[in-house]
Amino acid sequence: MTPSTQVKLLLLALFAFATTTCTADPQNNTPSHEQLAATTTELQTTLDTWREGERITGATMSVYSTKLGQINVASGLTKRSIDPDRFPDDPIAPNQSMFVGDLIHVLVAACIVQLASEESVNLNATIESRFPEIENSGQITIRNLLEHTSGIPVFYTEEFLDVLYEQSPNTSQQTVDVIAVAAEEGSFFPPSTQYGYSKTNFLVLGRIIELVTGNPLEIEIRNRFLDPLDMNDTYLAGRENVPGGTPSGYEYTGPFTDAPTAIDGHVPQVPEISVISAEWASGALVSTTSDIIKLVRAIFENEQYAEIESEMLRVAEYPAQNSGAKKINSGAGVFVWEDDDEPVIGQFGFIYPFSAQFIYWRKSGTVIAVIANEVDSSRNPNSNFQLPIIENLTNKAKNILDAN
Secondary structure (H helix, E strand, O other): OOOOOOOOOOOOOOOOOEEEEEEOOOOOOOOOHHHHHHHHHHHHHHHHHHHHHOOOOEEEEEEEEOOOEEEEEEEEEEEOOOOOOOOOOEEOOOOOOEEEEOOHHHHHHHHHHHHHHOOOOOOOOEOOOOOOOOOOOOOOEHHHHHHOOOOOOOOOOHHHHHHHHHHOOOOOOOHHHHHHHHHOOOOOOOOOOOEOOOOHHHHHHHHHHHHHHOOOHHHHHHHHHHOOOOOOOOEEEOOEOOOOOOOOEEEEOOOOOOOOOOEOOEEEEOOOHHHHHHHHHHOOEEEOHHHHHHHHHHHHHOHHHHHHHHHHOOOEEEEEOOOOOOEEEEOOOOEEEEEOOEEEEEEEEEEOOEEEEEEEEOOOOEEEEEEEOEEEOOOOOOHHHHHHHHHHHHHHHHHHHHHO
């Protein structure tokens, strides 16, 4: 179902369920039980308040600091009951697997950099021989794809959205066809002149991985990262079986919605088969906040992945498309900026109706990861609207960690 718009809003009293887990870091001084409990309670309360205020059915958050170790909290529901008196709601757990959208870019970029270190690909090579149908393919390099400086358009055209959601929602899309949709749009700008975020870049990178290795993308990701890092709750949806089935979420459409499946304005939503297959290497990852923290800490703190870290921190500073002189610092699969003179690395992910984010503060080693299972389309269904909502929670959690 595509997003709907409501004029009137009504704050609803939501049934809230909260669960927490804590893991102290054995490499550092163990915090006192009282300190850990107080911080956990504060993080839990912050997550509860944020979720209820944003009308989100369920959310999870994991935080890591060198002082406190890792704390995992969850708030709300994974599934609402139409009759909670007879059939209880399903509370969300801290290890709940949900879609994390564009956070898969970190894994795809990491695979590409490893292949480059193995001399299987050249980051400065163009994509012309494999993708001649893409405009400017003779000038677009693999590094351009990693940094979103290729000029390749997004594949979510108005016509293709109609195919995905209305005409063929239960039909799997082939990646070559999805890339062709974007290729038909021409080019946003000449390569290496501007920054323009496009999921199509990572579809192309995913195909390069498969063409070079001869293996499906999910096999390469699993063998190189998921299994070695014990990311046991992470899967590439549409290519791998996800335990419990495809994660479902919600769309808040407002109290006056006429959707027959709505529960107090919350409409159940499961990403369409067409959308999952189209997103693939650009956004079809299912994971947990705890697994995301494992990945982030490994890449930026483990010497084994130093080459990947170096490439991700190799920032391309180009003016953002249609934004004048404003520049975006894009690394390989991530964004890099500064927070009070501290280098920060992050990524935001969205696949309707899920949103996710991680932020890593490089000097302090602090990591925060968040996943939410609902979008409020009564205000704004655009994914760009979800980013500041998630960031608001992340900033509050960071302040709590800094104070403790």
